[in-house]
Amino acid sequence: MSRRTGRSRFTLVLLVLTSVTLITLDVRGDGNPILDGLRTGALEAWAPVQSAGEAVVSPIGDVFGSILNYSDLRTENERLREQLDAQRGAQLRRSDVERQLQELQDLLELDAVGDIPSVAARVVSNDPANFEVTMEIDRGSNHGVAENMPVVAGAGLVGRVIEVSPGRSTVLLLTDATFSVGVRLAESGDVGLAEGRGRAETLVVDLVEAATSVATGELLVTSGLQGSVFPAGIPVGEVSSDRLRPGALQRDVRMRPTVDLNELSVVKVLQWSPEAAR
Amino acid sequence: MIRPARMALVVLLATVAGRIWLSDLRVLGAVADPLLLVAVVSGVLVGSERGARVGFVTGVVADLFLHTPLGLSSLAHTLAAYATGRLGETSLRSAWWITTLAAAAGSAFGVVVFALAGATIGLSHLVDGGLVVTAGVVGLLNGVLAVPVGAAVGWATAPPPRIRAGVGGGA
Numbered sequence: 001m002s003r004r005t006g007r008s009r010f011t012l013v014l015l016v017l018t019s020v021t022l023i024t025l026d027v028r029g030d031g032n033p034i035l036d037g038l039r040t041g042a043l044e045a046w047a048p049v050q051s052a053g054e055a056v057v058s059p060i061g062d063v064f065g066s067i068l069n070y071s072d073l074r075t076e077n078e079r080l081r082e083q084l085d086a087q088r089g090a091q092l093r094r095s096d097v098e099r100q101l102q103e104l105q106d107l108l109e110l111d112a113v114g115d116i117p118s119v120a121a122r123v124v125s126n127d128p129a130n131f132e133v134t135m136e137i138d139r140g141s142n143h144g145v146a147e148n149m150p151v152v153a154g155a156g157l158v159g160r161v162i163e164v165s166p167g168r169s170t171v172l173l174l175t176d177a178t179f180s181v182g183v184r185l186a187e188s189g190d191v192g193l194a195e196g197r198g199r200a201e202t203l204v205v206d207l208v209e210a211a212t213s214v215a216t217g218e219l220l221v222t223s224g225l226q227g228s229v230f231p232a233g234i235p236v237g238e239v240s241s242d243r244l245r246p247g248a249l250q251r252d253v254r255m256r257p258t259v260d261l262n263e264l265s266v267v268k269v270l271q272w273s274p275e276a277a278r
Numbered sequence: 279m280i281r282p283a284r285m286a287l288v289v290l291l292a293t294v295a296g297r298i299w300l301s302d303l304r305v306l307g308a309v310a311d312p313l314l315l316v317a318v319v320s321g322v323l324v325g326s327e328r329g330a331r332v333g334f335v336t337g338v339v340a341d342l343f344l345h346t347p348l349g350l351s352s353l354a355h356t357l358a359a360y361a362t363g364r365l366g367e368t369s370l371r372s373a374w375w376i377t378t379l380a381a382a383a384g385s386a387f388g389v390v391v392f393a394l395a396g397a398t399i400g401l402s403h404l405v406d407g408g409l410v411v412t413a414g415v416v417g418l419l420n421g422v423l424a425v426p427v428g429a430a431v432g433w434a435t436a437p438p439p440r441i442r443a444g445v446g447g448g449a
Binding site for chain 2: 007008011012015016018019020021022023024025026027035038039042043046049050053054125126127128129130131132134162163170172177178198199
């Protein structure tokens, strides 16, 4: 019995040390080409398995999803009806804000998002992990997609590409806890830093000065400041709450994304990089 | 004993289940973790040493699809499988509810180990107010799936049929 226990512990120590070694190799420096190649290969090899698996069970999954999400769907429907009414009034104000934004972009000779070449992609997998908020799209390096390219949908920013294989890519969504983007308040022009909070529906907007005037519902767009991986002017979200604690130097601003990340089926990858834009 | 081809098939099915079939079934924002479940159930059924080896493999497979450092899931799965294996070795008798309970507890333990290990290498966002809920939900969901996964792992670890000597008509 003691010999078996000793061998069992030896195996455990060996496997733990191997795991720690892998972690060290992956964390150190700018990535390990062998480990990165393994991930890219896995992503590419998984593609046909994913397609086959979805074809088999997506109808069944849709039924269960509808049953499980019925309450959420009803709540969401009510919220959207209220939002639609509020949007009618905000539409006029937004048109003027967009006009001001376009003037600002022209003045600073910034890329207009509409002029940036893009690759349309279909969302093939949503976010199957507990600690990451990602999705997979069916376009990769063979289609001109590269790491760190911004990803957008009709209403605004979705995220950025973090992994690319020849035919597939992984997109880090803006709600992920490791995601951050420089933003600009559309009305005041003041800048801040929007950061994801994992599964939460809202993002935190940091570095907004206490003196800044912030309005609930105000649009935030990418600031495109120097070094940002996102071009300026992409709608990111709307202010959902704003609070200033007594004595605080910064406002506590929360933002809701303009894009419904739960309903994405088609996105666009902007073939843009800060180096190419200079 | 572990039959490699069968276990490979079980791991593949667990990967498919986790990334396709179960990915939309979220409870309080968390999903079941079939690969972790295979690891902890293996620990219960085949012991701590073999379970740890299975956990290492399932963890590496999980890491290939995540963007946390490679080795983080293998560390968590290895330790969780070993811990549940030790628990299984000390049980006086085996019953389906022991497997279910061990799978649930082992899965929650694996999630916590993953988050804590990640936090030690700078991934502090893994350890936040939602970790307890995530670990609890993963444990609960994996516990629900423990019986069918236990059957699959049992199939993958069943000893090969004994070759019977010829009887009658000869020799």
